[in-house]
Amino acid sequence: MTKRFPEGFLWGTATSSFQVEMGRGSPSKDSDWWAWVHDDENIRRKIVSGDTPEDGPGSWELYEEDFRLAKKELGNNAIRISIDWARIFPNPTTGVEVEVTRDEHGDVSHVEVNEGGLRELQGLTDPEAVEGYREILQEAKRRELTVMLTLYHWPIPSWLHDPIACRDDVDSAPLRGWLDQRTIVEFAKYTAYAARAFGDLVDLYATINEARIVGQHGYLSDPPEFPPGLYSPEHFMTVLHHLSIAHVVSYDQVKRWDSTSTSDLGPATVGVVCVLQYFDPADPGNPRDVEAARFVEYLYNEWFLNSITKGDFDVNLDGTIEPHEQRPHMVRGCDFIGVNYYTRWLVKHAVKGGDPRFDYALGPGGGELTDSNWDVYPPGLRHVLNWAYDRYRRPIYVTENGITDSKDERRVGYLLDHLGQLHAAIEDGVPVLGYFHWSLMDNFEWSDGYKMRFGLYNVDRETKERTPTKAVPVYREIASSNTLPE
Ligand code: BGC
Helix, strand or coil: EECCCCCCCCEEEEEEEHHHHHCCCCCCCCEEHHHHHHHHHHHHHHCCCCCCHHHHCCCHHHHHHHHHHHHCCCCCCEEEEEHHHHCCCCCCCCCCCCCCEEECCCCEEHHHHHHHHHHHHHHHHHCCCCCCHHHHHHHHHCCCCEEEEECCCCEEEEECCCCCHHHHCCCCCCHHHHHHHHHHHHHHHHHHHHHHHHHHCCCCCEEEEHHHHHHHHHHHHCCCCCCCCCCCCHHHHHHHHHHHHCCCCHHHHHHHCCCCCCCCCCCEEEEEECCCCCCEEECCCCCHHHHHHHHHHHHHHHHHHHHHHHHCCCCCCCCCCCHHCCCCHHCCCCCCCCEEECCCCEEEECCCCCCCCCCCCEECCCCEEECCCCECCHHHHHHHHHHHHHHCCCEEEEEEEECCCCCCCCHHHHHHHHHHHHHHHHHHHCCEEHHHEECCCCCCCCCCCCCCCCHHHHHECCCEEEECCCCCHHHHHHHCCEEECC
């Protein structure tokens, strides 16, 4: 039987600014990620690949072509892109006065930005960056692509985070990124500004992309991977906590400063994007693996969503919320949950020598592996969609799902199988409103560089030519008919 998707379902692809923009036009050099991937010691120690984003697909200038592909060749009606905080504010915004409220725990709980503040912020932007993003968003509108705009997809301005100094000695580093609540305040200013500057062209926002990955790969990774390359459960928890607050304060800003609709969605629907994975114990007969898998699922899939939707800040991670961990004042809203789903992990008990709850290691599941050694496990998508809806009762977008497949042999199967599971979740009653495939084209895969190819289109690094993979006609057929073939 043909499987039809709900009326108005959004079909799209997802990209992020740092991963696709550079390669044509002016590079964005003022971020922690730029510093991280260019650092000689990181390259020598193979923490990063040595590839650099300035060899990327060049969407900063080639966006018209990208949107043409999305609309005409893929039959999409939507696209998920991000804007780069460091490109818009290469210089500090710290001097702009705002009113910061802190709660009884000393945490930032609200940031009040006023008109005067917005004017000052305007004066601190790189006008070329703002104009560039306006042109990109206008082009998406002209192509009738509904934009989901991610406000934070990882790079932080260098004036807030020196990842090399943090890597070398985090205690004495002056610019500590998300370890410092100052970053939350500056994020509020940036998001207020972005909502005002781009609000007439955007109705659908994601505040933060994958808080957990920022924490896990940056602060709980051995060997190091993402900036600042630390292994510290304590810092990991601080970062997760601060990113929760960053969602809260930016939610306020977007709701307040974007009052213009560009579609019938209304001015500002604001959600968050989380990566949800399917976790199984490596040995279901081993109680320590079972316990480790349960802990990892709680920590990785649940903690952040509990904090922003329920105000449960389980700071000691014991799974129960004591009175001082209940923070109802931190619940402002989350209009949808963006689910990124790629794979399943097997969790094994493994002694690390610190907090015993963090004594675990993750390994790929037993199925077919992608180029990234990730297990292809489509039923996990249906599982996490049901899981998220049962717990949080929010509409859901699948904001990323895709495969590294340099031989172009398995992307079609991956796409069809995952969409089958997504459709089953809708039949289970989960209100999934859209699907964004990761990614429109091959791009800069963070510390792995260009080796990992997620694109529906391959990109020639020299000419920037986009060449369709076998999945392009398949996805076009699905998106334009709003149905999944048998
Ligand atoms: C991120 C993307 C990344 C993709 C594949 C997600 O974690 O949001 O930026 O490229 O997964 O690794």
